[in-house]
Amino acid sequence: MPIALRTLDDGAWISVNDSRQVSVSDVWTLSRGVFCDCEPAYVLLEGFFDADVDGRVVVTGAVGQCLECGTRDTIERLPVGRMVDGAFCPYDPECVQWGVEPDGERS
Amino acid sequence: MGTDVEQWKDELYGTDIRDEIERFAEEGWESIPDDEQDAWFERFKWYGLYHQRAGQESYFMMRIGPPSGVLEPGQFRRIVEIADEFSRGPAENPEFGNGWIDVTTRQAIQLHWIRLEDVPEIFEQLEDVGLSTVQACGDSWRNIVGCPVAGKDKHEHVDAETLANELHDTFKKNEAHSNLPRKWKVSVTGCDEGCGQGDINDLAFEPAEKEIDGETVTGYNIRVGGGLSRNEPRLARDIDVFATPDQAVDVAGGISALFRDHGDREDRYNARIKFLVDEWGPEKLRETLQVEYVDFELHTAGDDLRESYSYNAGEADGKHDHVGVHEQVDGDYYVGLNVLVGRIGVDDAYDLADAAEEYGSGEVRLTQRQNIIFTDVPESNLEELRSEPVLEEYSPDPHPFQRGSIACTGTEFCSLSIVETKNRQVRFARWLKENVELPAGVENFHIHLSGCTASCAQPQIADVSLRGMKTRKDGEPVEALDIGLGGGLGEDPQFASWVAERVPADEVPGAIANLLENFAEGRDSEHQSFREFVAERDDEELADLIEPEETEYDDPYMHNTKRTWYPYAEDDDMDASPAPARADGTPITSDD
Structure with a gap:
């Protein structure tokens, strides 16, 4: 089943099937090396780009800043949720996330 | 392949959106197909409607943009009446109550909690007094900002009000300029204080003088590519062009068309003209404008008045805003009133509309510092105006922090x-x-x-x-x-x-x-x-x-106030949101 996936409003949202599902301004917890050297890194996401589906996992590029060390950078292919029976189930930003490699395997 | 937004705009954009808004309003919020919502909400922006954030579905922000912020007699009151009737939310704001108007930094007014079903009637009421929401948002000519006291101001060098109105009349609902790669913000400054803030606009007209055929002509120098957004602030770049008042609209149209044709439609983050100016440089932009977009020889830049600019300047002599009582060229006064963060509750707004009519001409003008101005107040009315209770809060002499x-x-x-x-x-x-x-x-x-x-x-x-x-x-x-x-x-x-x-x-x-x-x-x-x-x-x-x-x-x-449906609601949890709602305010549940 095709999924309509896009970023909206200057990257403020990830829209899945015309429903705004993932918002900027949440603090995501990322493991060391995904974004910076902090362990874990608490990263404020300020904008999304290039939302995509990798298997069942919805991934996105994001611009963010680490709240501890201040690193401001982009992250590619951050998993933000997954599709289950055609419905989007968002991941909890407070749970530690890993990056997704282009081949779909988690690093 | 273009972006989704470009595809939606290709399919339907500009004035054609109006009929669709009317249709959806007639049939109700639920008539917008689920799988077309992103597209329609993007298009609605062209008519000044911006779907509010998650937790507030089916409610819209509406923006009304009078050029240079000039609201003629009766227009301010009409907006207040609309706010009173249609801009009421499901919960109160502890500082401002329920029902207000917001004066914006682009001399517009924003209303919130607008229901789609009410939009046609609101459009009718606005149009009845000559106001419009057209192109207040979306990828086109936004509200044209400029000197809010143009025509009244002792500091005026060139007639900014006439040009702002000409640009408004020429480029609103103009099919050739309806669909630009991104928003297009234009400023017209006519005074020696710089209150049009041209430096932070896509296209800026700045007061200048130029010797042409032995005569000194007043007009405008042109700057292009300013803007503050996305951690990429730019000051507008001098493209070495002087436009006489007679040439200004053609020059504006040429630069707008250049942006339409050469702006980046593949990547919305790179679409604003400031990035094109980065890439090309002002010389190439000028050359392209000259060769492809205007049919007369462009003048080189004239002498500007920038050394006397004081607006928002921090250190210069002269006025930093329009607050206070100031004499006009005709001997009457304009009175600038402070509006803290730009928001006025409807009860106060009615009192302000009364005061503007009783003591001045009834005009209310909006400034880029989110304040309002009453114009044409005779000297004999100043004392009584100042003693109006509503001016205690909306003061011409506020504390500097406010x-x-x-x-x-x-x-x-x-x-x-x-x-x-x-x-x-x-x-x-x-x-x-x-x-x-x-x-x-x-x-x-x-x-x-x-x-x-x-x-x-x-x-x-x-x-x-x-x-x-x-x-x-x-x-x-x-x-x-x-x-x-x-x-x-x-x-x-x-x-x-x-x-x-x-x-x-x-x-x-x-x-x-x-x-x-x-x-x-x-x-x-x-x-x-x-x-x-x-x-x-x-x-x-x-x-x-x-x-x-x-x-x-x-x-x-x-x-995390973004994780609430409304930060000030007693139960602010997303799950407690009353949105989306039908026209009568009853929530639409997922079972419906």
Whole structure:
């Protein structure tokens, strides 16, 4: 089943099937090396780009800043949720996330 | 392949959207197909309707844009009546109640909690008095900003009001310019104080003089590619063009068409003309304009008036805003009233409309500092006007902390914002007024709070720049602000440098108090302005002067306000949201 996936409003949202599902301004917890050297890194996401589906996992590029060390950078292919029976189930930003490699395997 | 937005615009955009809005309004919110919502909400922006953020589905922000912020007699009252009838939400705001108007930094008015079903009637009521929401949002000519006292002002050099109106009349509902790669912000300045703020616009007309065929002609120098958004602020670049008043519309049309044809439609983040000017440089832009888009020889730039610019300049002599009582060229007065963070409750707004009609001509003009101006007040009416109770709050002589405060919409309604802004800025101003003494001689002190890098509150051009952020405090994520210093317009405009980052929001008033104390102690003399004091120091020194600390200031918005359906609701949980709702306000549940 095709999924309509896009970023909206200057990257403020990830829209899945015309429903705004993932918002900027949440603090995501990322493991060391995904974004910076902090362990874990608490990263404020300020904008999304290039939302995509990798298997069942919805991934996105994001611009963010680490709240501890201040690193401001982009992250590619951050998993933000997954599709289950055609419905989007968002991941909890407070749970530690890993990056997704282009081949779909988690690093 | 173009973006989704480009595809939607190709399919249907511009004035064709009106019929679709009318159809959906007639059939109700639920008639918008689920799988077409993103497309329709993008298109609705062209008619000034912006779908509110998650948790507030089916409600819209409506923007009304009068050129140069000039509301003719009767227009302000009509907007207040519309706000009173249609702009009521399901919960109260603790500072502003329920039902208000917001004056914006682009001299427009925004209303919230608008239901789609009411839009046709609102359009009718607006059009009845000559107002419109056309192109107030979306990828086109936005509201044209400019000197709000044009035609009345002793500082006027060239007639900015006429040009702003000509541009408005030419480029609104103009099919050739309806679908641009991105928003298009135009400013017309006619005065020697620089109150059009052209430096931060895509296209700026600046007052100038030029010797042509032995005669001195007044007109405009042209700058292109300014803007503050997305951590990529740019000052508009001088393209070495002078336009006579007769040429100005053609030059504007040429540059707009150039942007239409050469702007980046593949990547919306790179679409604004500031990035095209980065890529091409002003010389290539001028050459392309000359060869492809105008059919007359462009003049080189004339002599400008920038050395006398004082608006939002921080250090120059002259007016920094329009607040106060000022004589017009005809001997009457204009009276600039302070509107803290730009928001006016409907009851106060009715009183203000009454006062404007009773003591002035009934005109109400909007400024880029979120304030309002009554024009044409005879000298004999000034005293009585000043004694009106409503002017106690909307004062022509406000405390500098209130006078200098600007705030964007924030997480109350906006999708982009990271933090709560308007109520917080009201509380900041109140606390600073009660607890902090301004150093001697400081009569203007601008604090601009923007909820994110979109910079709608123009934070980079304030004495103290505040930008929404997050940090962790006591192990928990909390709302925070980056603090910037040194920004301002004027002859030598510059953007603030962000010297302190991620300061917990409840420590910001303490930081400003300490900064001002350090300024008072460290300045060369009482004649040194804050901007001059900042310019003499590097970022490291400045960071040391900001000492964030908790004070008695209490901040009720430290939690993740974006994760609420409405930050001030008694039960603010997303699951408690009454949205989406039908026209009568009854929630539409997922079972429906």
